[in-house]
Amino acid sequence: MQAPVSNPSLPGKNRSALLRFRKLLPLLEWLRPRDLQITLFFAGLIGFLGAISSEIFRYLTSFANFLFTQHQSAGLTESFAAIEWWQRILIPTLGGGAAGAVLMLSAHFIKQRRTTDYMEAIVIGDGVISTRQSLLKSLSSLFTISSGGSIGREGPLVQLSAMCASLLGRITRVSRPKLRLFAACGAAAGIASAYNAPISGALFVSEIVLGTTAMEIFGPLVFSSVVATLTMRQFSGGEPLYQIPHFALGSNGELVFYLVLGCAAGIVAPVYLGFLRRVESTAAGWSQPVYLKMALGGLVVGLLAVWYPQVCGNGYSSVDAVLHGRWPWQELALVLIAKLISTSATFGSGAVGGIFTPTLFIGAGCGYLFGTVVQMFGGFSGVEPGAFALIGMGAFLAAATRAPIMAIMMIFELTLDYEIILPLMLGCVVAYFTAGSLPGEAMYKETLRRKGRWQFDEELRRVTVRDITKPNPAAVLPGASFAEICSSFQALRHSFLYVVEESGLFLGVISLHDIKRFLSEPDLADVIIARDLLRTDFPVLFPDDPLSTVFEKFAHHEGERVPVLDPAGHLMGSVSKADALLAFAERPDRA
Amino acid sequence: MSLLAKQLIERSCFLPALASTTRTGALGELTPGLGDAVIHPAEFFAEVEAREAMQSTDTGRGIAFPHARSESVKRLALSVGRSAKGIRFRDSQPPVHLIFLLGIPPAEIPAYLECVAWLVRTLREAGVYDRLLRAESEEALRAVFLGMEGKT
Numbered sequence: 001m002q003a004p005v006s007n008p009s010l011p012g013k014n015r016s017a018l019l020r021f022r023k024l025l026p027l028l029e030w031l032r033p034r035d036l037q038i039t040l041f042f043a044g045l046i047g048f049l050g051a052i053s054s055e056i057f058r059y060l061t062s063f064a065n066f067l068f069t070q071h072q073s074a075g076l077t078e079s080f081a082a083i084e085w086w087q088r089i090l091i092p093t094l095g096g097g098a099a100g101a102v103l104m105l106s107a108h109f110i111k112q113r114r115t116t117d118y119m120e121a122i123v124i125g126d127g128v129i130s131t132r133q134s135l136l137k138s139l140s141s142l143f144t145i146s147s148g149g150s151i152g153r154e155g156p157l158v159q160l161s162a163m164c165a166s167l168l169g170r171i172t173r174v175s176r177p178k179l180r181l182f183a184a185c186g187a188a189a190g191i192a193s194a195y196n197a198p199i200s201g202a203l204f205v206s207e208i209v210l211g212t213t214a215m216e217i218f219g220p221l222v223f224s225s226v227v228a229t230l231t232m233r234q235f236s237g238g239e240p241l242y243q244i245p246h247f248a249l250g251s252n253g254e255l256v257f258y259l260v261l262g263c264a265a266g267i268v269a270p271v272y273l274g275f276l277r278r279v280e281s282t283a284a285g286w287s288q289p290v291y292l293k294m295a296l297g298g299l300v301v302g303l304l305a306v307w308y309p310q311v312c313g314n315g316y317s318s319v320d321a322v323l324h325g326r327w328p329w330q331e332l333a334l335v336l337i338a339k340l341i342s343t344s345a346t347f348g349s350g351a352v353g354g355i356f357t358p359t360l361f362i363g364a365g366c367g368y369l370f371g372t373v374v375q376m377f378g379g380f381s382g383v384e385p386g387a388f389a390l391i392g393m394g395a396f397l398a399a400a401t402r403a404p405i406m407a408i409m410m411i412f413e414l415t416l417d418y419e420i421i422l423p424l425m426l427g428c429v430v431a432y433f434t435a436g437s438l439p440g441e442a443m444y445k446e447t448l449r450r451k452g453r454w455q456f457d458e459e460l461r462r463v464t465v466r467d468i469t470k471p472n473p474a475a476v477l478p479g480a481s482f483a484e485i486c487s488s489f490q491a492l493r494h495s496f497l498y499v500v501e502e503s504g505l506f507l508g509v510i511s512l513h514d515i516k517r518f519l520s521e522p523d524l525a526d527v528i529i530a531r532d533l534l535r536t537d538f539p540v541l542f543p544d545d546p547l548s549t550v551f552e553k554f555a556h557h558e559g560e561r562v563p564v565l566d567p568a569g570h571l572m573g574s575v576s577k578a579d580a581l582l583a584f585a586e587r588p589d590r591a
Numbered sequence: 592m593s594l595l596a597k598q599l600i601e602r603s604c605f606l607p608a609l610a611s612t613t614r615t616g617a618l619g620e621l622t623p624g625l626g627d628a629v630i631h632p633a634e635f636f637a638e639v640e641a642r643e644a645m646q647s648t649d650t651g652r653g654i655a656f657p658h659a660r661s662e663s664v665k666r667l668a669l670s671v672g673r674s675a676k677g678i679r680f681r682d683s684q685p686p687v688h689l690i691f692l693l694g695i696p697p698a699e700i701p702a703y704l705e706c707v708a709w710l711v712r713t714l715r716e717a718g719v720y721d722r723l724l725r726a727e728s729e730e731a732l733r734a735v736f737l738g739m740e741g742k743t
Contacts, residue, residue: 478645479645479646511700514700514701514704515700515701515704517701517704517705518704518705518708521704521708521711521712523708523711523712523715524704524707524708524711526650526651526711527648527650527656527707527711528704528707529645529646531642531645532642532658532660532703533700533704534660535700
């Protein structure tokens with residue numbers, strides 16, 4: 001607790017202080033940064049750091065790919081298409097082995113039990129993401145991706161960004177809930193810079209990871225995403241990720257087909273996820289060392305790449321080809337199967353990376369094939385299979401992640417084509433509800449569940465008032481003058497000022513609401529002291545109270561903070577509504 | 592003059608000549624003047640004394656505002672006393688000639704502040720303090736305040 005304000009006894013001094021306060025009040029009120037503004041500042045800094053780390057990783061991936069293939073091409077698919085058949089087999093195999101070796105060394109030399117997974121750190125952890133392990137995992141991912149592994153680089157981009165945010169939070173010694181928010185901002189910045197999609201970056205974290213769009217959380221996420229995107233655009237321009245032909249809805253009747261496509265995506269997506277998990281669990285049962293497993297995963301990709309180099313990488317250029325209709329449907333069907341096998345092999349072998357972009361390709365491919373069928377038999381001459389590819393991509397994403405709003409915004413931001421928004425919304429929502437009615441869990445929820453759902457409940461039980469208490473709340477003594485009370489309100493910008501004895505014994509609060517009409521009454525400085533304004537009917541918390549008690553208190557209390565007392569009634573600190581909300585956002589049933 | 596302050600003055604008790612020469616004695620004289628607004632006068636009196644002990648309400652200009660927010664008070668009430676000789680509230684300050692004893696229910700903080708602010712503001716006006724000292728009766732004392740209507 002801060003030292004309570006003492007009470008000078010000079011009436012004239014009190015009055016002049018009050019008059020000064022009156023004159024300066026509007027300016028000081030305007031200038032003083034609030035907690036949310038400070039959080040937004042750090043969210044912006046996190047966005048910047050996230051974008052820089054993403055750009056560095058992108059550069060390193062391209063450079064490593066050049067070292068592997070000796071070809072400076074626009075993408076992985078192109079560089080693999082340009083090399084000999086035996087190189088297409090050898091490079092992913094060696095890259096997979098190297099990636100596995102890095103993971104083995106990481107497990108061998110770093111014994112710390114800190115989590116490396118950003119999602120785990122945000123949802124069930126304390127917001128701390130191990131820097132060394134994250135860097136080693138990213139190095140492993142670098143080997144996998146640059147050697148043609150069929151996996152997305154958004155995984156390491158988000159991981160690195162969240163790691164930077166967590167590191168910043170630890171350096172600045174923020175509270176545990178705030179550290180989780182920082183890590184979440186880092187993840188949002190990573191997604192935003194990976195896809196040049198600021199809205200989707202914020203929505204990905206709020207809808208999938210945190211399960212809440214409360215403004216105290218969503219605001220910083222948006223801020224971080226925007227700064228990350230603006231920073232990225234300094235490096236790579238502001239063009240959308242996919243340059244697509246213009247698609248227009250020919251007639252309202254076409255919407256029926258998009259509705260059917262949504263249903264189909266809702267059925268296929270859980271099957272796709274189930275297949276990936278079966279491969280992963282089968283590979284996990286093998287006793288071979290991880291570098292051998294990952295080398296084998298690379299070998300499968302390499303063998304497929306001999307005929308279909310499109311399977312290499314995250315599938316970005318393949319999606320582009322599908323959207324522009326560069327492949328006949330027969331070839332696309334074969335590439336789709338090959339891509340599904342290669343992604344399963346890479347993901348199942350334990351490679352570090354994301355399956356977000358590969359999922360987009362599977363959705364686009366399925367949508368294109370569906371569109372081709374509609375074009376052939378649907379009776380609509382103007383139907384473009386490419387448009388179905390686009391909607392299929394969104395619907396498949398919505399069904400796989402169970403985050404339809406994020407999916408709609410992601411496709412919109414990837415293409416910046418407003419014409420597609422109506423069929424896109426329809427397809428995504430239908431896919432979401434269809435997938436929800438089938439067995440199986442969402443892409444990321446399954447990941448978290450496997451990390452131990454019991455840990456969530458244990459964590460929730462462990463969250464008490466003590467964990468989210470901010471120490472050293474400002475307070476005044478009962479003899480503090482009216483001028484001192486006004487100055488304290490101005491400095492704190494809270495609605496309630498705590499009053500304590502010199503021993504720290506909590507007496508009650510002074511409400512700003514009670515006195516705000518009289519701030520312009522300097523004469524009161526001689527007569528009124530804190531004790532005269534004391535309210536004792538004020539909610540209090542104790543350190544061992546659970547989170548549920550905090551919300552009970554706030555449900556019947558208009559203030560932003562509630563004081564925390566020790567069992568003897570001494571003021572220990574305060575709990576803010578914002579910190580309680582942050583802790584609430586990490587509840588397991590909302591993960 | 593606010594309606595609240597006007598009602599308070601109209602209801603209040605004025606003692607133009609306090610007999611006591613000590614703070615405690617003066618407060619003892621003034622407390623009954625609060626009438627039925629105070630349910631337990633002894634408890635209220637003790638709380639006023641405690642408040643004075645914590646920090647004197649003597650303004651240093653011959654006026655004091657002893658008061659207490661108390662469960663013993665059921666409505667805002669005022670009792671005004673005048674002492675020609677003066678009463679020492681604080682040794683370091685000149686004697687107090689006008690005492691305004693306020694009883695305040697715990698919940699009525701804004702009403703209490705409004706009345707105190709009005710009293711202090713009124714007493715700062717030129718001539719008011721002297722007129723109060725010169726007023727010859729309870730009615731004359733009350734009239735000084737009520738005569739301020741429309742001026743504050």
